[in-house]
Amino acid sequence: MKLYIIILLCSLFRITRQLNQQDRCVCELTNKEKVFPHETLNSVNDEASKCSLKVTPQKALDLESLHFGLDFRLPQLLKDLSILENENDEALYGVVSLQVIENELIEIKNMVERLNKTTQGHNHITDESGRQLLHLRDELQELEQYDTLQVEKRRKDNMRLKRALDDCKNSNDLNTQPTIQPYGVCPHGKFVNITGPRFYSTGEAPSNYKYGGWGRDPKPASGKENWYWRVLLTVSNIYANNINFYSSLSSLTVGVKTPDNALIHPANPTTNTIQGPNVVLYGEALYYNCYNSYRVCRFNITSKTISDLQLPKDTRFNSKGNFCHLDQCYVYTDIDLATDESGVWVIYSTAQNFGNLVLSKVEEGDPPIINQTWHTSVYKQGVTNTFMACGILYATRYINKQIEEIFYSYDTLTGVEKFNLGIFIDKMCPDINFLNYSPVDKMLHIHCDSYMVSYEVLFE
Incomplete structure (x- = not known):
C-alpha cells in the first residue's frame, strides 16, 4: 500500500514539471479608486500653518x-x-x-x-485670511470624497455628540451651582494680561513722601462708590497714622480731599500705627500691619475703633521677611494685605514654612479672624510684590528698572502653582512698593516714588 502511494506522488511530480509556462494562471488587480492627492493635502497643511501665524x-x-x-x-x-x-x-x-x-x-x-x-x-x-479660509474649505471638501470608509464623517458626528453631551452636563451643573462661588472661580475668566498705564500722577504728595498705598473700596458705603483713598508713609517712609479720601479721580489728582479723612492716632509711630506700605481698604475698614508686631490691624472708618488679628507666632515682621530682589529689599513689607472679589487676604512668611509665602483668608468681623490658610513653595524674599485676583495669588519679580514680571500664581481652589506666567508690567519708576488689585474697576493700583499708577487687568 505504501509503495503504491509513493509511485502515485512521483507520477504527479513529473506531470507538474512538464507544464508549460503558458498554462500557468495569472491574476491582474485593477484599482478603480482615484489616486489620493498627497500634494494637495500638503498644500492645505502649509496654508493652514501660514494662516495660524x-x-x-x-x-x-x-x-x-x-x-x-x-x-x-x-x-x-x-x-x-x-x-x-x-x-x-x-x-x-x-x-x-x-x-x-x-x-x-x-x-x-x-x-x-x-x-x-x-x-x-x-x-x-x-x-486675506478670509479668502484663504474659503479656499481651504473648498480643498478640504474635495479631499473628503476620498474618505470612502466614512472615517472622517463618523469623527465629526462623534464630536457633535460630545459637544451636545457637554452642553447638557454644563446646564445641569448651572442648575445645581452654589450661590457663593469658591475661591479661585473667577466670574471674569482667566487673568491673561495687563495694559497701561491708565493713570499716572503724584497727586498732592510732596516729593519727600515717597511711599504709600492707594485705591478704591471694593465694598463701599452708599454714596462713596466713586471715592478713592490714599495713605502716605510720613515718618522715615515707614509709618503712617491717617487715611485721606477723595470723591473722584480728578480730586485725587489735584489733591482735593473730602471732610471724611480719618486720623488713627495723634502720635506716630505708636501702638496701632500703620507700619509699611501694604494697606488696603475694604467695607469701610482699613487693614494694615500694626506697628512693631506680627498683627493685622482693622481700623473702622466710621466708629474710629481698632481691632486686630494675630498671625502665627513665627511670622516674620519688622523688616525680617521683606519683598526683595538682587539689589535691595523693600523695608517693612513683611506683611502684605490684598483685596479681590471675595474680600481681604494677608500674605506673609513664617519660619515653619522656611520663609516661603503663606496666604490666609481674612473674614470680616470685629475682631477679624482667619478662615483658611495655604502654604506655597515660593520664597518670599525672592518676590518683589503680591496681589490677589479671583482667589488666585500672583507674585512679581524685578527684571530691570523698566520691567516687572508677574511670574507666579497659586490657585487656592486647586492648589496648583505656576512659575512661568510671563506677564510684564511697563514700570513708571524702578521700584514698586505697593501693588493691589481692585475688583471694582479691574485695575491694578501701584504706588512708587510718590507716584500713583494704575493698569487695566485683562481677563480671557
Whole structure:
C-alpha cells in the first residue's frame, strides 16, 4: 500500500514539471479608486500653518486692550467735565482741572490713532485670511470624497455628540451651582494680561513722601462708590497714622480731599500705627500691619475703633521677611494685605514654612479672624510684590528698572502653582512698593516714588 502511494506522488511530480509556462494562471488587480492627492493635502497643511501665524490671539488682545482703554477713558472724561462745571471757581482749581482734562484728551487722541492703525492692519489680515479660509474649505471638501470608509464623517458626528453631551452636563451643573462661588472661580475668566498705564500722577504728595498705598473700596458705603483713598508713609517712609479720601479721580489728582479723612492716632509711630506700605481698604475698614508686631490691624472708618488679628507666632515682621530682589529689599513689607472679589487676604512668611509665602483668608468681623490658610513653595524674599485676583495669588519679580514680571500664581481652589506666567508690567519708576488689585474697576493700583499708577487687568 505504501509503495503504491509513493509511485502515485512521483507520477504527479513529473506531470507538474512538464507544464508549460503558458498554462500557468495569472491574476491582474485593477484599482478603480482615484489616486489620493498627497500634494494637495500638503498644500492645505502649509496654508493652514501660514494662516495660524498671521491670526494670533495676541493681535486680538491688542485690539481689545485699546477698546478697554477707551471704554475707561471716555466715561472718566465726562465725569471730570461734570465736576469742573459744578466746582469750577475760575481760579487755581479750574486751571488745574482744565490741565487734567487736556492731558486726558491727548491720551484719548493717541489711543484713537493707535486704534485706527491697528484696525486697518487687522482688516487687511481679515480679508486675506478670509479668502484663504474659503479656499481651504473648498480643498478640504474635495479631499473628503476620498474618505470612502466614512472615517472622517463618523469623527465629526462623534464630536457633535460630545459637544451636545457637554452642553447638557454644563446646564445641569448651572442648575445645581452654589450661590457663593469658591475661591479661585473667577466670574471674569482667566487673568491673561495687563495694559497701561491708565493713570499716572503724584497727586498732592510732596516729593519727600515717597511711599504709600492707594485705591478704591471694593465694598463701599452708599454714596462713596466713586471715592478713592490714599495713605502716605510720613515718618522715615515707614509709618503712617491717617487715611485721606477723595470723591473722584480728578480730586485725587489735584489733591482735593473730602471732610471724611480719618486720623488713627495723634502720635506716630505708636501702638496701632500703620507700619509699611501694604494697606488696603475694604467695607469701610482699613487693614494694615500694626506697628512693631506680627498683627493685622482693622481700623473702622466710621466708629474710629481698632481691632486686630494675630498671625502665627513665627511670622516674620519688622523688616525680617521683606519683598526683595538682587539689589535691595523693600523695608517693612513683611506683611502684605490684598483685596479681590471675595474680600481681604494677608500674605506673609513664617519660619515653619522656611520663609516661603503663606496666604490666609481674612473674614470680616470685629475682631477679624482667619478662615483658611495655604502654604506655597515660593520664597518670599525672592518676590518683589503680591496681589490677589479671583482667589488666585500672583507674585512679581524685578527684571530691570523698566520691567516687572508677574511670574507666579497659586490657585487656592486647586492648589496648583505656576512659575512661568510671563506677564510684564511697563514700570513708571524702578521700584514698586505697593501693588493691589481692585475688583471694582479691574485695575491694578501701584504706588512708587510718590507716584500713583494704575493698569487695566485683562481677563480671557
